[in-house]
Amino acid sequence: MTEAWDAAVEAQIRGAVQRGEFDNLPGMGKPIPGKGAPYDESWWIKSFLEREALPSDLLLPTPLQLRRRIEQVPDEVRDLPTEQSVRDFVGQLNAQIVAWLRNPEGPRVVVRPVNADEVVRGWRAERDRRVAHTPAAEPATVAAPVRRPRRGWWLRWRRRG
Structure with missing residues (x-):
């Protein structure tokens, strides 16, 4: 029975090749990705992260994620508009750090709360x-205000009639 099954499958594959159904497939003529590279047990995780365009930081343990976030604080707060928003950002990060310090899991890595005053x-x-490095903007020309009809003109008009 398996020989008959194999023969039927092979016949269908040969027919599809003759009809050209395997022509112009994506990746045709290109080498198989990863062929010749040493076996990596987490190849599927890496390919998923790459395919979905997710940051690889998601795979790090919590203390290392926190350390990386602490290193990126100056870049994160650079475009915030007010000092209060900077303090709020640091406060949220410190809340995450304190939560981890209360119940640490993962590798033992030194993680300390961020000093909000230094960040500010x-x-x-x-x-x-x-x-200081931004050139002074030229004074903008003030456009004449658009005249609009006075409010309630239709009420006065209606009262006349």
């Missing part, structure tokens, strides 16, 4: 530097 100081210095 760096944010101000960066903002002042950007303002």
